[in-house]
Amino acid sequence: MKVALIAPPFITVPPKDYGGTELFVAQLAEGLQKAGVPVVVYTIGESTVNVDRRWLYEKPEWPIKAVQHAFIKDMDHSAWAIRDAAETCDVIHLQSPQGIPCSRFTNVPIVFTLHGPHDPKLSEFYSHYPELYYVGISEFQRRQESLPRIRTIHHGIDLSLYQLREHKQQYLSFIGRIAPIKGTHVAIDVAKRVGIALKIAGDIQPIYRDYFKAKIKPELDGKFIEYVGLADLKAKNELLGNSLAMLFPIKWNEPFGLVMVEAMACGTPVLAFPGGSVAEVVRDGVSGYVCRSVVDMAKHVTTIDLKPRAVRQYVEENFSLARMVGQYAALYQEVLKPGDARKIA
Template sequence: MRIAQIAPLYEPVPPLAYGATERIVHYLTEELVRRGHDVTLFASGDSRTSAALVAGCERGLWRDSSAWDTSCHHVRQLEQVARHAREFDILHFHGEPIHFPLMRSLGCKHVTTMHGLMLAHDHGPLLREFADAPLVAISESQRKPLPEANWVRTIHHGIPADALPFDDAPRGYLLFLGRIMPGKRPDLAIDIARRAQMPLKIAGVVHPGEREYFQKTIKPLLHQNAAFVDYLGEAGGPARSRLLSQASALLLPLEWEEPFGLVAIEAMACGTPVIAFRRGAMTEIIEDNVSGRLVDDIDGAVAAAGQIGSIDRRACRRAFESRFTAARMADDYIELYTSLCGALAPATHDQTRRYAPSLGSPHTRGAHARAR
């Protein structure tokens, strides 16, 4: 199949550190290419992919100090998609749903994975207006605020089976890994670790809109509990992998209805159990006493931390392998693409046409971008 993957432009694909959506787009794209599909990735120019890359901006917008109005770059990306839309069998969108009017006008086969929290007041009118737009949910929980939307599938995220190292000898610390924001409650992670008398490592990005929360709420707690809390800032690459694989448990004391929680399956891939509040998608991801513990409050989390050694880390890894690999995710999406396309007719595809280089000089297919 000829497949277009359209990623948001905030981070490169894959992201340097934080960026769950871009990470999933990367894993899906690479698996589709590996299986022989003709994939084009619309993403930032600093992305690394085996697919053909069409750059909507020079670098991830959150990494570009010159970028102020991110909507300008996303509108430009839509024009790039529109110009070549009929060359693909299906267009798969992963960003905010600003493409709905364009897709209705073009009449191309398309699908949108909704990666964020669904808000009835905001998304409801939009999805009623575009009731014909096919949507993928990343969890059953995500669908609950808008069950009437045109959900065509629920497809859980997956990561490559060899993406992270398994470790059956944890180093005795608890881990909070993720965006530092009120809904994820890093302050509760500190309280849980203090009461459980276990060291805590915190690694996470602080986005501009959450800097005041970090300065006023989290930073004082870090100073007060410096004896057992180690704040590492944003972690990526091998450092992130080591943090996950060597932790005794990952803490997710969620206050919001987490749409998925990619870090949970990353921990499971390492054999690291997850202690999570019974919120959002956690009830779909965590198998109680197998891949972690589902708890209702701080007391439950403290008790779970004290008993976390009873969970078999190899069984935790097997739970990941059975449900959350990139291969399984790709199977689900390919099945969906085929269903949406029906009896596929060849896309209009002039092999002699090439995309004009969007920024700078063209690169080659592979580790860098290529202008197609």
């Protein structure tokens, strides 16, 4: 059985900093390859994922400046990739909806992972393709769809890439898009209430530059409230691993929130607002706390006493790469008709 993983053509696989979907594709691809499942990743030319790679576009394009142009580029990339993959692969796994209409032109079974928030218009679009095999990345996300072939597979991460740090420093961390729905300004509020420094890392997309200038930049002093820019894997290990807790004060329904798992893999508890997948990812009193309000989050900052090793163990038991790879491999085998391809050894 050979699997094609088709990533969007905007960010390298794996990403250099921002890119949850691209990190997912990279780790799934390499995990499948190690498990004996041949993989080809359709991406951009500068990607470095250590499997067979193919591309139409060489350079990354992020942040996206013109949505309509990006839509056309993604359609072009997806159509080319599906046509190419259909000649040599037994299963095609899509990450963006632009490729779905091409399923009408191939008999190769297609898996589609839903990475974004629920959108009624997209749900209507998906309903025209009931023959696809859909994957929700959280139970919350899956329950919002009414598709006949949908299941939940939580993300997993390669724990060897994340260092357990048992001795923490006196600061809090925030990693994510600098956007109102991610609650960057709330994280600053919490830090000021408890008098503990905050280090912020994340992408400032053009659409949210006014928010950054109005709500975030005036609070930055380079010492107590610090913006450190984008964070690659090494920087994430440092920033998350050394912090007392990672704040995740979201104001939307998070589809999954991979950075929560990354923080916990470093032995750092997560303090989060409820919304979407949060209660599935953070186990109250074990790997962090789901907080009701700013006051509640501030209270937990001052009283948190979770052992870093136990926090990491929670990730090992629930969000390992091996578990995710095994569940996707089982799905790929399931979608194949008897005799279509060799069984996984």
